[in-house]
Amino acid sequence: MTSLPAGSVLSLRSVALAGRDGTRAGTAFSLDLGRGDVAIVQVEDAFDAVSLVGLCLGLSDPANGHARFLGVDWTTRTPVERLRRRRRIxxxxxxxxxxxxxxxxxxxxxxxxFRSGQPRAEVLAEATGLARMFGLPGLPVGPRETIRRATLLRAACVRGFLGEPDMVVIQEQAVEEVSDLALPMAQAIAAAAGRGAAVLWIIANLAARAARLVQTDRVLRLDGRGLMPARIRP
Incomplete structure (x- = not known):
């Protein structure tokens, strides 16, 4: 069995994304994130970005190589077991x-x-605090069709950071495009990493203001040539 770094949260080893026709696309790559690690990965192709999310969350299997979360290969788990593990993300x-x-x-x-079993009142108080940090007066109430798109975007940020997940994966281009989300997103990422979560932000544009504010351990670019170092654009 391949040894993993101590405290490994996400380990992608020699994986390749599946192409639109289901075959392997691009060069194999590896990525390891431990507790408290923050990585920004630029993926300009929207299909590839969604494919990378699928590997990280165990929604799809790599064309080759291994994708592990907390040391466990996603392919060794049943759909029900995968669902339970995703509650930690x-x-x-x-x-x-x-x-x-x-x-x-x-x-x-x-x-x-589901993730914590906390009393509802405590969860609601935490969610309300996050909602205010992301610029909402409180947690939006009501069916999705009655709520504005901009409010749904901020609610999605609350949903992603609520609780103490072992890993946070961000892949929502609209977040990059809303300038007043930059600071709260950077703060939320720092807080999650400070609690020991691994954070992976799959971003389309490294020039986004939010990317410049995030304190990150690694900035990378993923394309057909594989995963390579990159730089945040000023």
Whole structure:
């Protein structure tokens, strides 16, 4: 068995993304994130960005190599076991996608309740604090179709950082485009890393203001040539 770095949270070893036709696309790459690590990975191709999210969250299997979360290979787990493990991951993605059978506030709180078993009042207080940090007066209440897109985006940020996930994965281009989200996003990332979470931000534009504010351990670029060092653009 391949040895993992001590405290490894996410380990992608010699993986390659699947192409649009289901075959291997691009050069194999490796990425290891430990507790408290923050990495920004620029992926300009939207399909590749979604594919990378799938590998990290165990939603899809790599075309080759291994994808592990907390030392466990996703491919060794059943769909139900994968779902349970994903409860330990916070994700800021698909900000406009919400369960139709739940109000937005219930959807936000549900993930945290599953993850921790905390009393609802405590979870609500934590969510309200995060909502205010992200520029909302409180947690949005009501069905998704009654809430503005800009508010849903901020609620998605609350949903991703709520609780104490072992890993946070961010892949939502709209976050990059809203300048007043830059500071709270950087603060949320720093707080999560300070608690020992690994944070991976899959970003399209390294010139985004938020990327310049984040204190990161690594800045990388993923394309057909593999994973390479990159720099935040001034």
């Amino acid at each position: 916070g994700a800021v993605l698909q900000a406009e996608t919400w369960p139709t059978h739940l109000s937005v506030d219930e959807s936000v709180l549900l993930a945290r309740t």
